[in-house]
Amino acid sequence: MAKEFRCCHWPNTVFDRAQQIPTVPGASEPRKSRLKKAPELPILERRNWLIHLHYIRKDYETCKAVIKEQLHETKGMCEYAVYVQALIFRLEGKIQESLELFQTCAILSPQSVDNLKQVARSLFLLGKHKAAVEVYNEAARLNQKDWEICHNLGVCYLYLKEFGKAKEQLNNALQLNRHDLTFMMLGKIHLLEGDIEGAIEVYKRAVESSPENTELLTTLGLLYLQLGVFQKAFEHLGNALTYDSSNYKAILAAGSMMQTHGDFDVALTKYRVAACTMPESPPLWNNISMCFFGKKKYVAAISCLKRANYLAPFDWKILYNLGLVHLTMQQYASAFHFLSAAINLQPKMGDLYMLLAVALTNLEDPENAKRSYEQAVIFDQCNPLVNLNFAILMYNQGDKKEALCQYQEMERKVNKLKESTAEFDPEMVDMGQKIGAALQVGESLVWTKSSKDSKIKQRPPTPCIQQQPLGSNQALGQAMSSAAGYGKIMHLPTGGVGLSQFSKPPSLPLEPELGPDETIANSSAIHDHERRKE
């Protein structure tokens, strides 16, 4: 069958049978020039389409074989083949080699914008941001209206920490084309500048332009969460979960919000989905554990926390929670170890020292407990609980003067907090009133407003607190932990990530259960931060 084809004559030209090279003598070349017939040179670009097809299908092996053949045939002059080879090298992590190939391309066709863009991209990946900016600028001179150039310039400036220029370029890019990636980068710059409101504006625009992008929705939700706008945060996180019901980030954030509202069962159902997709996530197991803690399933809580700790041994928040749960279980010796480990990792947090002090008090080591409280008081800005517990210890040790001093400090903090209409934990109020009476400072008016509040709201029965001796350490330990079980705070600490929110004095709720919930929020925030970094 094949033979028959060769013999036939095409209407307007004749195939040369002897010639096995796929290219055919041109139609314009008649037979008369037989004496000095030059060999036909193959068209350089003849396999470009094939290279391209294999490249976009990510069939890199075949692609490389075709490129090799093409380069062999054209003696390395086929620009597109070199270009794609360079792209593949870059995907394989051979950035330097790829850069060299792009530079070869630039010799073959110096006017190509694409090429310049790729050279710049390689420079960027090598961390030579300044050089990349120069090349991009050159490319921009050749092609003014290119979204990609503007965007990448913006990213380069971002890494050069020139945020103003970066924003300008990214906005230019957005004017040319509204890509989600550009929005994300712009949002990131706003966040790096600490401008959460600005970032929210950017993400709002992004969500408008692509309303089904779960990444954008989740990020916007998390930003609202940081600002404490819970309604909107939940709305966006919910939207993200509608489009992608197994979005790990959204589940974690939404779950932690449910947890703060005490919806432990709902949160747990959500976490189940996340546990399937990300079974080795420390923050996830931390949050699951705190759900169990809220449901008073302490053994399960410890199991989960230990798994989280195994997965992330240097995460002080997990250690904090482990310490807290062990305090609740009255396993003071274990609590001491977890808390001291947490302090080693995070030596500047008052709450940790306070918990350590509680553990030490229970381990009958008042000397060290006192020292630990002293540290706590130094680092803590706004948690009256630290001073209250300190006052109780000092009172029980018979040091009324110091106790009074701490009591007054606590009153100061409470007054400050009342302005931000925080609700106070009834147990703490109760304890405060008792120590106040014992110190004979009289029925201070500090609590009036808050106790009214707390009377109004329905609350679960509090475990009875021993009357004598006043505020025994035992009772306090219970108070600390059982209160944690209520999980009824509405306010999440909103600071950025890690430490920052502790130095900021926003409306931190004046409640002992601050511990676990805070931790939950923090870990998800941190996690989120890490993801965003990627």
Place this chain on the structure above:
Amino acid sequence: MTSSLGAVRGVQHRDEREPVSVERSNETNSKWLDAHYDPLANLYTFSSCTALLDLHRDGEAKLVVGDLGTGLCNMKLKVYKGTSLMTENALLDLPTGVVTFLMDQNEPRTPAVAVASGPYIYVYKNLRPYFKFTLPALDVNLLEQDVWNQAKQDMIDPMTLKEMLEGIRDKADVPLSVRSLRFLMLEQEEMESFVNLHKHHPIKRQTVITCMGTLKKNMADEDAVSCLVIGTESAEVLILDPEAFTILTKMNLPSVPAFLDVTGQYDVEFRITMACRNGSLYILRRDSKRPKYCIELSSQPVGLVRVQKNIVVGCSEETLHAYTQKGKKLWTVYLPSSITTMGLLDQKSRGFQAVMVGLASQEVHLYRDKNLLNIIRTPDVVTSVCFGRYGREDNTLIMTTKGGGLIIKILKRTAVFEEKDTSPGPPLAQGVKLSVPKKTKLYVDQTLRERENAVAMHRIFQADLYRLRLMAARAYVKALEGSVAPISSVQQEPLQMNAVVQGIGPKFKLTLNIQNTSINHPSIHLLISFLYDERLYSMENSFFKIPLLVPGLNYPIETFVDCLSDKGISDLIKVFVLREGKSAPLLTAHINMPVSEGLAAA
């Protein structure tokens, strides 16, 4: 053909008996019948190179495949009928696209097959070569022409020619011809002959076809005459007259097209959508030489399908986007794997259209709008899909795989694709119980014990911790004082040593690597001494001098040890580095000897 299966009848005459199934579909109530699977069909092709047509007007559609052969040679135009290969014609170059179209109004209305390949289009009628169209040559750079003319008249020598051509290449808007580029790559001695060989022929610049489609001329009927639409490597779109093969329209693009889609009629109004290598879609209309709309994608397009008026484009970042004709984005679907190919499923009897997406995860997904309707699992990664009338069956799906296989499936006549609800409900994982690690009774007991004895435990622990620290500190001090560490702490002689034992016994080789870690102070007058159990080991020389140690260099010192015991026991050998005239060692190393596996020396 290797595997001819009993499914032939299933393809030709539709009987509802289940044909021999080659690949078990996972779903028992699959919508597809497996008609044929030949894993060794040896087809290397793309969706753009497959077409279904009724070649002989006998009511039985054939499959025409432009096979790329090995990618270098053996390119063929293959025609399949039923499950077997009917004919094959050799092709001279890689086929870029295969389309079928009606060229004229002549009876019988046999469709022609056009194969694009390199700069040519070969048109076949009745599978016989009928016509060959060559793309017009591109403009040649005038300067280049001039230079070659001068060379032709021997006015300039090859070196000058080279310099001038390089100058042109760096500045010119019109790229150089192949000849000049090839010339620039030559070695000096080859230049002369190259120039002499080529200089008498005119320079020309050729381009190649990258994609091809058809456009109805003036009627929308199924069997109306169509024009060919081709995209070229020189970033142009050409529309060819079907009868005269003249260029009706020529349009320019900003980049090289990779895929195209055409709708409308040439004489009335048409739209050509081009997916280009710069990652953009361009929409061309009848009256404009330039693209009317541009859609910038965030990654490379991998496939382009038009469903009614919307454009569905698959991208290399594992997404599927839909746009309106005017370039407005409609929706995005995130896919589980990267796309290999795309095609349109057009079930004319039900007026149903959907997009087929071949994925690298060995699946073909069927999407109508953004809803996933059906998943076909395939035994290999699919590289081309084609749906239409094949044999006498209207709804046939033909796929080729990466390994060269050919899969033919028939859509069951009873099959109806239901529009499922967009929201899939709670994910399955929500029902899975959390795997909370269980705690044993022992754990609970220990917990209780801790509750009762927390204080004592804590105190004992603290005391033991202090003791441990104390012991560690003492041991450290002792080690420092006695120089029993392998790193010397003496200021004057900072030395470092490690030992390697080689061999399986009874003879072992001991290599001591000694290094002087000081900056510029050489060590002299050093001795090495070994301490070992003489009943177990023997050494030729257990005390010797070592040479001057130049700072920074590693001195491997080798000695041999014989193991005397055949009882399979081993012992410690201590190595001391000493300074002449001092009994306290500078450093000490303990070597745990391995058990001798060979026979002890007699």
